[in-house]
Amino acid sequence: MEMTHVWNLNHPLTKKRRTTQTTDPLAYWDDQWQSLGFLQAANFSPYFREIGLYRYKINGKVKFVGSTVDWLKGGLRRSLSEDCQRFLFAMTFARGLIFLIDFSQIEVEILIPGTYPHAIDTTESLTQKYLKRDKPLWNRLLY
Known part of the structure; x- marks a missing residue:
């Protein structure tokens, strides 16, 4: 670097x-990620009406990057909860490939770059930069 x-x-x-x-x-933002623990036991309730990014990692490798700027409809809490449900169904047969995923191995991390409405542009920009840099597999398979 x-x-x-x-x-x-x-x-x-x-x-x-x-x-x-x-x-x-992204050097500054890489240090700002907060771990919520593993997906199976993570508590998303405190992040109601928070906007920002989230990512899922397995063995330290980023598998999915997502974001939300819609704080009125539940913010990060809603997005994380919906993704859990979506992964239960979609990851089984993503584009014809069968995935065997142990949800207890998926680590959840969040990044809150600020408060609404000031952090909307930052969140959207960071999402694109992290997708470009990390190239997460699940983003490519599901979207």
């Missing part, structure tokens, strides 16, 4: 403090 150096002119102690900044647009 390429690193560039910039001057932080707003630093309170010095007008010329040198800081390091990456050129990877």
